[in-house]
Amino acid sequence: MPSKTRRYWLLKSEPDCYSIDDLQRDGTTFWSGVRNYQARNFMRDEMKPGDGVLYYHSSAEPPGVAGLAEVVREGYPDHTALDPEDDHYDPKSTPENPIWMMVDVKFVKKFSGIIPLSELKETAGLEKMMVTQRGSRLSVQPVTPEEWKIVTKMRK
DNA sequence: GCCAACGTTGGC
DNA sequence: GCCAACGTTGGC
Numbered sequence: 001m002p003s004k005t006r007r008y009w010l011l012k013s014e015p016d017c018y019s020i021d022d023l024q025r026d027g028t029t030f031w032s033g034v035r036n037y038q039a040r041n042f043m044r045d046e047m048k049p050g051d052g053v054l055y056y057h058s059s060a061e062p063p064g065v066a067g068l069a070e071v072v073r074e075g076y077p078d079h080t081a082l083d084p085e086d087d088h089y090d091p092k093s094t095p096e097n098p099i100w101m102m103v104d105v106k107f108v109k110k111f112s113g114i115i116p117l118s119e120l121k122e123t124a125g126l127e128k129m130m131v132t133q134r135g136s137r138l139s140v141q142p143v144t145p146e147e148w149k150i151v152t153k154m155r156k
Numbered sequence: 157g158c159c160a161a162c163g164t165t166g167g168c
Numbered sequence: 169g170c171c172a173a174c175g176t177t178g179g180c
Binding site: 012014058059062063117136137139 | 177178179
């Protein structure tokens with residue numbers, strides 16, 4: 001029987017586009033619009049229902065972790081890639097060969113205050129966390145259990 | 157608004 | 169298959 005270990009992720013979203021408050025309002029959303037193969041592979045192959053998600057606000061003031069979410073549906077085709085009207089339309093994607101994948105996530109909590117990136121960078125144990133590395137652009141990042149434990153204890 | 161870092165594209 | 173050019177991301 002395959003082991004059922006809970007894994008952890010960091011998902012970036014620009015709050016001007018879709019914030020933690022939007023997720024709280026909606027309860028659940030599909031994580032569409034990712035057009036990077038490495039991030040796609042994580043969603044297609046590795047993210048499973050029950051996995052924990054750090055909800056990160058990028059291009060925000062300040063950028064940082066705004067709250068928690070949880071994966072509720074594993075990877076399935078991202079229909080926004082098939083819609084010529086959509087900003088994320090990709091003509092390379094077809095119903096037969098959808099290329100791009102998304103997962104569904106649900107709201108878990110909004111932190112009492114955002115954890116700024118600057119604070120993550122100063123926190124012992126997070127020196128190697130992907131989001132604290134310079135030039136880290138990946139919008140779906142794996143988080144280690146140790147990093148998850150540290151970050152989730154930083155706010156209520 | 158700037159620009160470093162990174163990913164993708166396309167000519168060869 | 170190399171790599172220069174280009175586009176995008178995202179912190180600052």
